[in-house]
Amino acid sequence: MTVSIRLQIKTLYKDLSLKEQAIADYILENPSKVSHSSISDLSNELGIADSTFFQFTKKLGYNGFKDFKMAMLMQENDFSAISIHENIQKSDNELTMAQKVFDSNMTTLTDTKNLLKEEDLKIAAAMINQSKRLFFFGVGGSEIVATDAYHKFLRSPITVFHSSDYHIQLMEASLLTPDDCGIFISHTGKSRETIELAQVAKNNGSKIIVITSHAASPLAKLGDVVFISISEETEFRSEALASRIAQLSIMDSLYVILMFINRDKAQQSIAKIRRSISKIKEP
Known part of the structure; x- marks a missing residue:
């Protein structure tokens, strides 16, 4: 099974530079936009050089931005299925809180699997x-x-x-x-x-x-x-x-x-x- 971009980013995140973490955050928060934009548009949005974004895709194991973008398009379902688990609110009752903890645990197990x-x-x-x-x-x-x-x-x-x-x-x-x-x-x-x-x-x-x-x-x-x-x-x-x-x-x-x-x-x-x-x- 090919490891998804989302999981690749998660496993490497703590070892990325601050600039690389900013790129990673942007990808996780805007997957659709990233998969349908040019490297120049994304770099301008982030205030970085095209080469910086290109090197980030290489760090994830892709041959370059085109290879990375193709993978993003193929993995749109993986990103769209993401929900905010365990985002517990003050208004949540005890059952809802427990259910969100269970949802978070199930996501943890699925990602690790x-x-x-x-x-x-x-x-x-x-x-x-x-x-x-x-x-x-x-x-x-x-x-x-x-x-x-x-x-x-x-x-x-x-x-x-x-x-x-x-x-x-x-x-x-x-x-x-x-x-x-x-x-x-x-x-x-x-x-x-x-x-x-x-x-x-x-x-x-x-x-x-x-x-x-x-x-x-x-x-x-x-x-x-x-x-x-x-x-x-x-x-x-x-x-x-x-x-x-x-x-x-x-x-x-x-x-x-x-x-x-x-x-x-x-x-x-x-x-x-x-x-x-x-x-x-x-x-």
């Missing part, structure tokens, strides 16, 4: 499956995602590790080997702690899977495989919180794929855990 690539999923699943040990790394809000993943993957035949303490995570990263795999989670991809963890692991030759919302981030550049989660920032919920549901879904996907690869062993692991947990449940 559209960025998934079969080859990336295959490579990541193989890396995990072939590893002796699997470690989960994340700090702050990302640590919550790492803990949830650890809780899930404990049911798999793979030996997994995770600590909520950053210093212990750093110690674990220092002990990784080429036979191990680490999954590193950071919404911005710019968390100094997580970058340091990934760099230590990379220096040891460990396999690295990154989950972030920003494709051009320093953390993403360290990954052997990178998964991008997409989300919108709103007044009372940060982009990082919104991306969490997408990151959890990426983890769920990798978990399910791994369990199907190891179907027999996976069923044995799950059975052991269920037997153990059933002993403490009320009859």
